[in-house]
Amino acid sequence: MSGFSSVEPDLDVCADEFVRASAEAEPAVAARLREDFVRIGLPLAGRLAGRYAGRGEPAEDLEQVARIGLVKTVDRYEADRGSFTAFAVVTIRGELRRHFRDHTWGVHVPRRLQDLGLEVRRATDELTTRLHRPPTDAEIAEAVRASEADVLQARTSLAGYSAMSLNRQVSADDDTEIGDLLGGLDPDLAAVDDLTTVGSLLLRMPQRDRQMLALRYWGNQSQSEIAERFGISQMQVSRLLSRALTWLRTAMLTDVVPAWPGENDEPGVRIELYTGTGRERIARVRGEVDRDNAGELRIRLLSALCAGRPTLLVVDLSGVPTIDAAGLRALVTVRDTATSRGTHLRLTGVAPHLAQLITATGLGSLLR
Template sequence: MHTAVIGSQAQVVEDTAQAGTGCAPLPEVDDPRAVAPRDARELSRQFFRRLAELEEGTPERQYARNTLIEMNMSLVRFAAGRFRGRGDDMEDVVQTGMIGLIKAIDRFELSREVEFTSFALPYIVGEIKRFFRDTTWAVHVPRRLQELRVELAKARDELAGRLDREPTVAELATLMNLPEKEVVETQIASNGYSSSSLDAALTGDGPEHGEAVLADFIGVEEDGLRLVEDFQSLAPLMAELSERDREILHMRFVEEATQAEIGERLGCSQMHVSRLIKRIIARLRRGMLGELGCA
């Protein structure tokens, strides 16, 4: 990939000698990749200074740019080493990092008064992270299904174009020469290629929408879950009630007896039963709110 970008240094130097630009020539670097990092730092300043003066498309500018790329490849190797052990081919990671290096060289200016290494590393690391983000699955999926996902996408596009509609599982299975069950399994596995956080912010169409997150729009609230939480909190509070208070609650809310019926069974007035129930419920409410005091 980058052999073509860098080209033949010997030929570029020869072309430079013939260019006759009238400016002081750049030093010839026999093997830019072998330049020590400390020397590369000073040489890079010279090459960047000259690069800013040269016109696009000239052989000397091509030589300066390509030499800068080769001299600073150690930065890419250094950045790529931070991602060792991710399971990907390191050469792919390095090649991706080279894209970041080239972007940094094309955008760097000596007037920034910052070392090129400090300027370039964020570009290099950014490209490598983008590579992992674009090529890494969000969840673990068997290699067989990862490979089938690509074939399935091709088959779907082919059939969709031919039929002018979405193909069925049976049609995909026939074209791919696979059992329908395996096609379905691949379709499900494809959902693991990317994911979104439930806390991901969603942008509304206007300020009246406010800021929302994905979780706000997924599923429905289940009232039964709230009841479970309430029962869990209520159980120890019920255990603290007297036997008589628990009996009153059982008659009122389980047996659904009227206050008058409860009064008959307890030998008291309906008004007294009403006061008893209010007192018990108030006690339980304070307990649920963490304010339990004396009844």
């Protein structure tokens, strides 16, 4: 299929291409397009199958079941019904859960009860034939040399050996499932896996980002309220929330949890000092300036003012995407110190949205 790459692409984009191309293609060409599209979706099926590993089923069987779910997704997908990826995740998970429901034990029975259950069944048949009536629990217990409590427990475990599925149809002519007759569906049950995964991923996030997510989506606080709480700008809160949500979405659909963005970056802002012409100094600032590193910015710039008593200090802020109230206070301190020492201070490379903040702080005369 033209446009498809061997590198895993965006499945939603490929799905739209597949639907359009298949609608205009001959049957033989449409079949080949279908095979190509299924092949592109195999990595997604493998990742979802991997989440169910270690539960007693062979990994190869789980991957085959997931691939069957992928094929069903491709055959049933309708472009006007929404995202293909979301539909694929729901369908493949349904196939995997159905596999566990139909091919594994409903309950775990200890080996001791399994053996005792077989003896109880055999003794019941023998005593019924000999006594011409159903035996009592005491008579069965005496025959198998066990207590009546153990006999009752063994009989109960036998009933759970071949437990009937709640998804079994009531009859061949009725599509109603047995579970439908026992009570209503729990709408939160399908989200248990996702909630468990999200909970473990949240513990991997930095505390500040985790608190912001909690305040925004559990505390129902606005971005402005969160910004005031942490002493940063609303724009920075918006960017941090977007970064956290993007990382969560990526981690939910991958086997290996990706590194946290910026996890290996050097702490604080980066400040590079250069010597200009004569007694000029240039300080290039890179990174976000907030209350955690505003002190570092103030100390480095004051040190540049004291070293050699420059006549001009140029602070290049072209590499600063955001600056909060603490950072602005640091610049005010540097401005006051420069004035007292007879050094001119100039701010360059300031983004338009930061220029408004700097001007409102009373530093507008320093902008160039």
